[in-house]
Amino acid sequence: MSTVAARIALLIFPVAMVxxxxxxxxxxxxxxxxxxxxxxxxxxxxxxTGRGAFWGIVRVLVVEDHEELAQTVAMGLRREGMxxxxxxxxxxxxDRTAVNDYDVVVLDRDLPGLHGxxxxxxxxxxxxxxxxLMLTAAATIDDKVTGLGLGADDYxxxxxxxxxxxxxxxxxxxxxxxxLPPVLVHGDLRLDPATRIATxxxxxxPLSPKEFAVLELLLSARGAVVSAEQLLExxxxxxxxxxxxxxxxxxxxxxxxxxxxPLIETVPQAGYRI
Numbered sequence: 001m002s003t004v005a006a007r008i009a010l011l012i013f014p015v016a017m018v019x020x021x022x023x024x025x026x027x028x029x030x031x032x033x034x035x036x037x038x039x040x041x042x043x044x045x046x047x048x049t050g051r052g053a054f055w056g057i058v059r060v061l062v063v064e065d066h067e068e069l070a071q072t073v074a075m076g077l078r079r080e081g082m083x084x085x086x087x088x089x090x091x092x093x094x095d096r097t098a099v100n101d102y103d104v105v106v107l108d109r110d111l112p113g114l115h116g117x118x119x120x121x122x123x124x125x126x127x128x129x130x131x132x133l134m135l136t137a138a139a140t141i142d143d144k145v146t147g148l149g150l151g152a153d154d155y156x157x158x159x160x161x162x163x164x165x166x167x168x169x170x171x172x173x174x175x176x177x178x179x180l181p182p183v184l185v186h187g188d189l190r191l192d193p194a195t196r197i198a199t200x201x202x203x204x205x206p207l208s209p210k211e212f213a214v215l216e217l218l219l220s221a222r223g224a225v226v227s228a229e230q231l232l233e234x235x236x237x238x239x240x241x242x243x244x245x246x247x248x249x250x251x252x253x254x255x256x257x258x259x260x261x262p263l264i265e266t267v268p269q270a271g272y273r274i
Contacts, residue, residue, distance in 0.1 A: 064108045065088055070086045090114025131173065133165075207257060214250055
């Protein structure tokens with residue numbers, strides 16, 4: 001009997017994972033559609049809407065067919081405080097951009113199957129607002145002109161220095177966002193996105209990467225309410241489960257580390273704000 005149960009479990013598990021992924025995509029799409037229709041959170045409070053309302057947290061899609069390189073780049077960008085998803089081919093890239101808002105798409109031009117040029121052209125024709133940074137082993141002037149002509153915003157030849165990649169991504173993300181001061185300040189609370197350091201009353205706060213991300217998003221909203229869904233979308237990658245209490249737990253830990261007097265306000269049925 002236990003053998004039969006084990007076989008059934010092996011059959012059910014992949015189906016359950018597919019259903020969970022589809023639910024995630026439906027939730028994201030519905031949230032984006034609802035945000036566009038409502039123009040806010042429906043709770044009577046000023047709300048953060050659109051990618052331009054955020055500054056420090058950069059959401060990136062890395063499109064690269066060499067999986068080891070793609071995962072290495074993604075890991076490095078996450079260490080820089082970015083939320084990163086990975087697509088290993090052009091079709092997967094278009095699928096992800098259909099359901100997720102990215103600030104920057106790092107696109108390998110020489111993709112097998114659906115070529116990087118075709119991906120870039122499709123994003124441009126659809127009016128997708130993310131900035132596109134093209135990567136390629138071919139670095140001739142003609143290659144750059146062609147790539148930029150297709151709608152790419154920047155061009156980086158391989159091999160590249162990782163520090164330059166980070167700098168270019170941040171520069172591209174800033175172009176579509178309102179200017180904010182380099183250091184975010186609220187009373188005795190200071191947060192420097194460049195150095196990844198936050199202090200209160202002169203004392204450095206021992207924040208985890210996700211706690212830092214949530215604090216940065218709340219400060220960059222400048223008093224507007226940020227919903228839990230927006231925090232999850234901007235601070236985590238596409239594999240974050242939208243039905244978990246991840247945001248609530250992270251905000252609770254962040255509150256404890258910020259100390260008294262309390263800074264983060266919970267707005268019922270709307271979200272959080274500082």
